[in-house]
Amino acid sequence: MEKISKLVLQGLTRSFGTTQALYDFNLEITGGAFVSLLGPSGCGKTTALNCVAGLLDLTDGSIILDGKPIHHIPAEKRGFGMVFQNYALFPHLTVFKNVSYGLENRRMSKAAIEQRVRWALDLVHLDLEDFGHRFPAQLSGGQQQRLAIARTIALEPHLLLLDEPLSNLDTKLRNEMRIEIKALHQQLGLTTIYVTHDQSEAMSLSDVVVVMRTGHIEQVGTPQEIYNCPNSSYVADFMGYSNRIPVQIAGRDSSEWMVKTDTGVMLRASSNFVGSVDWKEGDHVVAVARPDDLLADPLPTMNHMSGTVHLVDYVGKSFEILVRLEGAETLQLLVSSQTPTDLEQPLRFGIRPNRLLLFPVDAAHPITRPRAKLREASIR
Ligand SMILES: Nc1ncnc2c1ncn2[C@@H]1O[C@H](COP(=O)(O)OP(=O)(O)OP(=O)(O)O)[C@@H](O)[C@H]1O
Ligand SMILES: [Mg+2]
Structure with missing residues (x-):
C-alpha cells in the first residue's frame, strides 16, 4: 500500500447558495496519522470529507498531496477510500462481490482478486467461507459496517475517509468496533480522516482532533490538549x-x-x-x-x-x-x-x-444550565 507523507488542506471553502458549509479550513495531516473531525450536526464535517474525497468541488482553496495540487483531480483518480455513514453497500451483490467489485477493472487475475478479498475480510474478522455468499441484508449492522470497511480497504487507498461509521450501532458494538478500527489503523498505518460528533470516540481513536464549528475550525490538537486546554467555551462544552x-x-x-x-x-x-x-x-x-x-x-x-x-x-x-x-x-x-x-x-x-x-462570554454559545429541565427530586 502506497503511503502518503503529507496532506495539506489550504483554505478549503465550499458554499451551497448562500450557506457557507465550509470556509477557510486549514489543516496539515502527517502520513499515518489518525485525524478526527469533531463537531455538532451541520458544522460541515461531511462537506469537509467530501471535498477531500473529490465528491464535492471546492468554492475556494487547495488540496496538496505530497507537494502536488490534487483538487482538480477527479475522485476516482485520487486513490482515496471513503466509508459512508450509511455504508452504501450493493444490496444485490454478495459479500464477496461487494468487495471484489472495485477490483474487477484493475487487470488482476481471478486468484489475485480472491486473495485480496480474503485479506480485506480477514482484517475486519469476516470469514470468507461463512460470509462470502451472503447478501448485505443477511448481515448484522456491525457486520455490514465491517464489510463497508473491507470493501474500501481492499482497494488499498492511501487515505481512508470515514464518515460517522459507527453512528448506526448500539453502544456495545460501537465500543467493539472502535477498538477494531484502532487496531486496523495500527496494523496498516493508513492515514485516516474520521468524522464523528462523539467526543469520546474522537479522543480514543485520534492522534489529532479537529473541533469544528459552523464551517470552520475552532481548535486543533492532540486529544490531551483539547481535553485539558480547550481554547474556547464552545470547545470546553464539547469536551464535557x-x-x-x-x-x-x-x-x-x-x-x-x-x-x-x-x-x-x-x-x-x-x-x-x-x-x-x-x-x-x-x-x-x-x-x-x-x-x-x-x-x-x-x-x-x-x-x-x-x-x-x-x-x-x-x-x-x-x-x-x-x-x-x-x-x-x-x-x-x-x-x-x-x-x-x-x-x-x-x-x-x-x-x-x-x-x-x-x-x-460567547454570545453565539450562551450558558445553559445543566439538566435545567430535570424535575425536582429529593434524596432518601
Ligand atoms: N447539498 C447541499 N445543499 C445545500 N446545503 C447543504 C448541502 N450539503 C450540506 N449543506 C449545508 O451545509 C452545512 C454543513 O453540512 P454537513 O453535511 O457538512 O454537516 P455535518 O457536520 O456533516 O452534519 P451531520 O453531523 O448532521 O452529518 C449544513 O448547514 C447543511 O445544511
Ligand atoms: Mg455529516
Whole structure:
C-alpha cells in the first residue's frame, strides 16, 4: 500500500447558495496519522470529507498531496477510500462481490482478486467461507459496517475517509468496533480522516482532533490538549466541561484570576489560558469545570463552594449529583467513593484553581444550565 507523507488542506471553502458549509479550513495531516473531525450536526464535517474525497468541488482553496495540487483531480483518480455513514453497500451483490467489485477493472487475475478479498475480510474478522455468499441484508449492522470497511480497504487507498461509521450501532458494538478500527489503523498505518460528533470516540481513536464549528475550525490538537486546554467555551462544552458559571473578574493575583459569582462567592482560577487575555475588573466571563473535577471533601487549597443536593443519579461506578448553588446555578458533580447516604446537606465541595477555566462570554454559545429541565427530586 502506497503511503502518503503529507496532506495539506489550504483554505478549503465550499458554499451551497448562500450557506457557507465550509470556509477557510486549514489543516496539515502527517502520513499515518489518525485525524478526527469533531463537531455538532451541520458544522460541515461531511462537506469537509467530501471535498477531500473529490465528491464535492471546492468554492475556494487547495488540496496538496505530497507537494502536488490534487483538487482538480477527479475522485476516482485520487486513490482515496471513503466509508459512508450509511455504508452504501450493493444490496444485490454478495459479500464477496461487494468487495471484489472495485477490483474487477484493475487487470488482476481471478486468484489475485480472491486473495485480496480474503485479506480485506480477514482484517475486519469476516470469514470468507461463512460470509462470502451472503447478501448485505443477511448481515448484522456491525457486520455490514465491517464489510463497508473491507470493501474500501481492499482497494488499498492511501487515505481512508470515514464518515460517522459507527453512528448506526448500539453502544456495545460501537465500543467493539472502535477498538477494531484502532487496531486496523495500527496494523496498516493508513492515514485516516474520521468524522464523528462523539467526543469520546474522537479522543480514543485520534492522534489529532479537529473541533469544528459552523464551517470552520475552532481548535486543533492532540486529544490531551483539547481535553485539558480547550481554547474556547464552545470547545470546553464539547469536551464535557458541562458546569458553566457566569462570573465577573474581581482581580488578579500573580498566576491566578480572582472571580466573583452572581451571589458574591469568590473563586480562584489559574490564568493558564491559551493566548493573552486582557481582562479588567468587572468584566463578565464564564467559568467552566468538568463534573469529575468538582470534589466532595475539598482540600484547603481548593476553591470551596456549597449548595443544596438536588438530585442523585446512579450512573454505574459513580454517582452523579446535581447541586444547586445559592442563587440558581445548578452544577454536576461525579462522586465515586461516596454513597448518597453519606452526603451532608448543604453539600460542601471544591475545585482546584487549575481545573476552573475562564473564557470570554460567547454570545453565539450562551450558558445553559445543566439538566435545567430535570424535575425536582429529593434524596432518601
Ligand atoms: N447539498 C447541499 N445543499 C445545500 N446545503 C447543504 C448541502 N450539503 C450540506 N449543506 C449545508 O451545509 C452545512 C454543513 O453540512 P454537513 O453535511 O457538512 O454537516 P455535518 O457536520 O456533516 O452534519 P451531520 O453531523 O448532521 O452529518 C449544513 O448547514 C447543511 O445544511
Ligand atoms: Mg455529516
